[in-house]
Amino acid sequence: MSFLDSFFTKKEKSVLGVDIGSSSLKVVQLRKEHGQAVLETYGELALGPYGGSEVGQATNLSAEQITETLKDLLREAKVTTTNCGVSIPFARSLLTLVNLPYRKDPAEQKTVIELEARKYIPVPVSEVQLDWFIVPKGDPAQFAEGDATGAAAERMVEVLLVAVHNDELSLLQRVAKDAGIIASFYEIEIFSTIRAVVDEPIKPVMVIDVGAASTKTYVIEHGVVALSHAISTGSQDITRAISVSGNLSIARAEALKKQEGLSADTVGSSELVFSRIFSEARRVLMQYETMHKKSVTAIVLTGGGGVTKELGTYAKSIFSIDVRVANPFMKTEAPAFMRPILEEIGPEFAVAVGLALRKLGET
Numbered sequence: 619m620s621f622l623d624s625f626f627t628k629k630e631k632s633v634l635g636v637d638i639g640s641s642s643l644k645v646v647q648l649r650k651e652h653g654q655a656v657l658e659t660y661g662e663l664a665l666g667p668y669g670g671s672e673v674g675q676a677t678n679l680s681a682e683q684i685t686e687t688l689k690d691l692l693r694e695a696k697v698t699t700t701n702c703g704v705s706i707p708f709a710r711s712l713l714t715l716v717n718l719p720y721r722k723d724p725a726e727q728k729t730v731i732e733l734e735a736r737k738y739i740p741v742p743v744s745e746v747q748l749d750w751f752i753v754p755k756g757d758p759a760q761f762a763e764g765d766a767t768g769a770a771a772e773r774m775v776e777v778l779l780v781a782v783h784n785d786e787l788s789l790l791q792r793v794a795k796d797a798g799i800i801a802s803f804y805e806i807e808i809f810s811t812i813r814a815v816v817d818e819p820i821k822p823v824m825v826i827d828v829g830a831a832s833t834k835t836y837v838i839e840h841g842v843v844a845l846s847h848a849i850s851t852g853s854q855d856i857t858r859a860i861s862v863s864g865n866l867s868i869a870r871a872e873a874l875k876k877q878e879g880l881s882a883d884t885v886g887s888s889e890l891v892f893s894r895i896f897s898e899a900r901r902v903l904m905q906y907e908t909m910h911k912k913s914v915t916a917i918v919l920t921g922g923g924g925v926t927k928e929l930g931t932y933a934k935s936i937f938s939i940d941v942r943v944a945n946p947f948m949k950t951e952a953p954a955f956m957r958p959i960l961e962e963i964g965p966e967f968a969v970a971v972g973l974a975l976r977k978l979g980e981t
């Protein structure tokens with residue numbers, strides 16, 4: 619490498635995605651080189667041991683405990699930048715799709731949306747950060763200004779309202795500040811995941827993010843969340859089931875779950891829990907299809923539970939549509955020898971990759 623090369627390389631800025639999950643923290647550091655996202659480092663640290671529980675189990679830690687874990691992770695993963703974006707848990711946010719009156723003037727539209735939003739948010743608007751997106755219309759008929767009888771129906775737009783409680787934001791801000799990182803944005807985790815793992819621009823796709831305590835499932839159409847739902851079962855429930863049925867410690871059951879997945883001895887417990895998760899996800903899928911009169915064309919499995927061995931095959935047998943396991947590192951450049959491991963663990967890092975990609979777009 620010439621002096622000039624290294625000079626320019628140094629000037630390229632590195633960025634960080636920080637995913638604060640219920641069971642673990644994940645970070646992904648990227649750098650932009652010749653317009654490409656290059657993977658510099660990544661890492662994960664379980665929160666359980668910092669709060670008196672086991673690896674793989676969900677926790678409810680204080681800001682101080684999360685900060686301590688994050689500092690350790692930043693050190694262990696040899697993170698060299700402080701410029702980052704941080705995830706907001708789906709469980710701490712509110713997403714609703716509503717039909718509101720259309721206004722031609724963007725300023726007027728904004729006023730209408732912000733006034734109407736009050737009706738759909740269960741807490742005072744002053745207590746939340748409010749954001750919204752207008753859903754692009756694929757079907758021009760829905761834009762019609764009158765109906766068949768000639769009466770002027772009011773023209774409507776579909777709006778996705780997004781609210782996050784101020785308390786949640788201030789907790790995350792405190793963690794970031796105390797851990798010594800500089801977050802330029804906080805993003806609800808599902809938007810980060812979409813950026814990292816969904817490439818379908820038009821057709822409806824369903825994402826199933828199997829976390830530790832819960833499974834987040836949502837349908838994306840035209841790149842926008844059309845329906846979202848949290849299922850209160852996650853991968854920790856498989857560990858608990860294996861532990862009970864085999865009379866094993868949580869740690870041993872956790873190891874067995876990762877080793878076997880849906881492929882052998884522990885199949886009973888894993889399949890039981892996944893069948894529960896998938897039947898609820900199927901109901902969400904059918905609800906979407908009935909409401910929107912469209913078919914979901916593919917399913918993307920993600921989250922730590924998405925790493926489960928043979929999960930793709932099992933999901934395919936349940937849903938009978940195209941099922942893919944998320945591979946967010948595909949969007950990054952990495953040494954060839956790392957590809958197999960990155961592909962395997964990818965689903966766990968979807969949120970962190972998505973955050974880092976957004977941050978990279980900022981610089």
Ligand SMILES: Nc1ncnc2c1ncn2[C@@H]1O[C@H](COP(=O)(O)OP(=O)(O)OP(=O)(O)O)[C@@H](O)[C@H]1O
Pocket residue numbers: 638639640641642643673674675707828829830831832833852853854857872875876877879920921922923924925926927966
């Ligand atoms: N190889 C694997 N096989 C099966 N399960 C796994 C594997 N790796 C991780 N998991 C499980 O995935 C879960 C963690 O997933 P993830 O990291 O997505 O959760 P989280 O982000 O902490 O939680 P949440 O998104 O619900 O807040 C744990 O229960 C863990 O046991």
Ligand SMILES: [Mg+2]
Pocket residue numbers: 639640829921969
């Ligand atoms: Mg998560």
